[in-house]
Amino acid sequence: MTTIELLASLATCVERGKVNAKSPFPPDLKGQDGADEITVRALAEGATPQDVLTQALMVGMNRVGENFRDKKIFVPDLLMAARAMSASMVHLKPFFKSSEVRLRGTIVLGTVAGDLHDIGKKLVGMILEGAGWSIVDLGTDVSTQKFLDAVKEHPDCLVGMSALLTTTMSAMEESVKRLKEEYPATKILVGGAPLTHEFAQRIGADFYSPDPQGAVEYLNTITPMSA
Amino acid sequence: MTNDPQIFSVAAASLALTQQDIVNALGYADAPVPEYLPDMIDEALDAAEPLLDVRCGFRVYTGTDVSLSPDTLGCAHVRFSTGRIIATRLRHSTSLAVFAATIGPGVETASRRLMAEGDDLTGFIYDTIASAYAETAAEWIEQTIAAAAAADNEHITNRYSPGYCDWRVAEQHALFSLLPPGFLGISLTESALMLPIKSVSGIIGIGTGVKREQYQCSVCDMGECIRRKFTTGHIHARH
Numbered sequence: 001m002t003t004i005e006l007l008a009s010l011a012t013c014v015e016r017g018k019v020n021a022k023s024p025f026p027p028d029l030k031g032q033d034g035a036d037e038i039t040v041r042a043l044a045e046g047a048t049p050q051d052v053l054t055q056a057l058m059v060g061m062n063r064v065g066e067n068f069r070d071k072k073i074f075v076p077d078l079l080m081a082a083r084a085m086s087a088s089m090v091h092l093k094p095f096f097k098s099s100e101v102r103l104r105g106t107i108v109l110g111t112v113a114g115d116l117h118d119i120g121k122k123l124v125g126m127i128l129e130g131a132g133w134s135i136v137d138l139g140t141d142v143s144t145q146k147f148l149d150a151v152k153e154h155p156d157c158l159v160g161m162s163a164l165l166t167t168t169m170s171a172m173e174e175s176v177k178r179l180k181e182e183y184p185a186t187k188i189l190v191g192g193a194p195l196t197h198e199f200a201q202r203i204g205a206d207f208y209s210p211d212p213q214g215a216v217e218y219l220n221t222i223t224p225m226s227a
Numbered sequence: 228m229t230n231d232p233q234i235f236s237v238a239a240a241s242l243a244l245t246q247q248d249i250v251n252a253l254g255y256a257d258a259p260v261p262e263y264l265p266d267m268i269d270e271a272l273d274a275a276e277p278l279l280d281v282r283c284g285f286r287v288y289t290g291t292d293v294s295l296s297p298d299t300l301g302c303a304h305v306r307f308s309t310g311r312i313i314a315t316r317l318r319h320s321t322s323l324a325v326f327a328a329t330i331g332p333g334v335e336t337a338s339r340r341l342m343a344e345g346d347d348l349t350g351f352i353y354d355t356i357a358s359a360y361a362e363t364a365a366e367w368i369e370q371t372i373a374a375a376a377a378a379d380n381e382h383i384t385n386r387y388s389p390g391y392c393d394w395r396v397a398e399q400h401a402l403f404s405l406l407p408p409g410f411l412g413i414s415l416t417e418s419a420l421m422l423p424i425k426s427v428s429g430i431i432g433i434g435t436g437v438k439r440e441q442y443q444c445s446v447c448d449m450g451e452c453i454r455r456k457f458t459t460g461h462i463h464a465r466h
Binding site: 027083116118 | 255261347390395420424
């Protein structure tokens, strides 16, 4: 296989959630190499770590994000894809420090104060990671101060906030307001079941999407990725 | 019906969920199910059952304790702003049953532990199972209230919960003020989140002139509601 074919195959492994050769899923790829082995082969055949990221992992995860948005796949499929991506990323991590892999930037994610819902925010993090972002996940019940501290620690970051309760939307409003006061240039994305475009606009957030892929597409417009 | 608080400890077997229930809840009601899922679901269902601590209960308010308007609901010292959808469906009630149901923290805790250990998929399946059990526990108490009402030749409405159909979650605090302190071991956070998280609370109307309708998701705009997912499936508590 050429490196181009290997990268295409790797993208398919991510899209289909084929983690490694031992993985019996999906059944039509049983016995074949998965994301783990193909990443090793691609790097050995001369693909750069950046190629692996941009031409395989991001391609595969973008398809996953689109299919998830279009309800062609569901959360378990997305989590299997994330597993496959992680199996590949293990081989790229050593190149992060040497800058041979350039990520788009950092996104600080958190579920706002008073809200303990974690899963939706984690799914967003997985898809954004697959789009070439480094994710700093602050967890749930994140205070405004914790968001402020994270932005101070990661000065060029973007911030993603999640709220799943109507009662915690006010906490989101407070956090957005304080962040914009102290860091007006920091882009803030918001999401969560009870939110709307109108609410996001009213509280001063920069972007709202009902699904993770919407955030990916927005971020692609403001921070294009060079191969 | 008695006005004393009623509390039940419910055997997990009474709420037995099937693999198909969880398949539906995961989104695959009308889609091909990945081959890995059925076995994972079966294993998770087996592991979850001993972690369940299902408690359900209710308290009935009647007579002068109940007053209804086109978009509010009066119950003892509380007046709920339920919105028109719920108020309309409860308008012929002569009694109101304030209920709660919980499956305890066990399955939720196991889900979080699995995710923290990096097994997001199994953790998510546990979380889905926990949500499904909470719904079946709520269905169990609804059926119990229906049976008690039937003994008095009365009927019940559907059950309605804060956070659904325009009824604000914040009114959860007022709802729990109608139940004894620490009811079923459920506590509320400042943001009105119930702990254990996998709990359900709400109100059911009772009377001779009310009826339980087919659940009508079309009247509500909550697209990601778990009840909406389940209405395509067939979850029923065994009673």
